[in-house]
Amino acid sequence: QVQPEESGGGSVQSGGSLRLSCAASGYSRSRMGWLCQGPGKERVGVAAIASSCSTGYANSVNGRFTISQDNFKNTLYLQINSLKPEDTAMYYCAGGRRHASARVGSPSEYNTWSQGTQVTVSS
Helix, strand or coil: CCCCEEECCEEEECCCCEEEEEECCCCCCEEEEEEEECCCCCCEEEEEECCCCCEEECHHHCCCEEEEEECCCCEEEEEECCCCHHHCEEEEEEEEEECCCCCCCCHHHEEEECCCEEEEEEC
8 A cells, every 4th residue: 555645735715616636556445535634623534435435424514525536546536515614624535444334434543644735715
């Protein structure tokens, strides 16, 4: 497994959209997740996808986040729509256990992390 490498963060206005990408080779049988850490907050999971391609989301994302993957490109994506200022955070993609479910889980359930990309949403 290679450390995931993500891209796609940036500054957007409230109501806008972003797609985060994460190049992640060697994780085809693992749960992959997106987690975020806002200013002064703990890191929390927002979305996960299992090797079966089933997906799971934190209740807080309210249908605005979509996780997907392209196994041919070894790339994980997070589409974020209707961005809000409270979505401002560092976003990480992370690899978890093999054959794990799509339950988002806690950060401790992930063992390989990207460097993170900053998403800033202005009102």
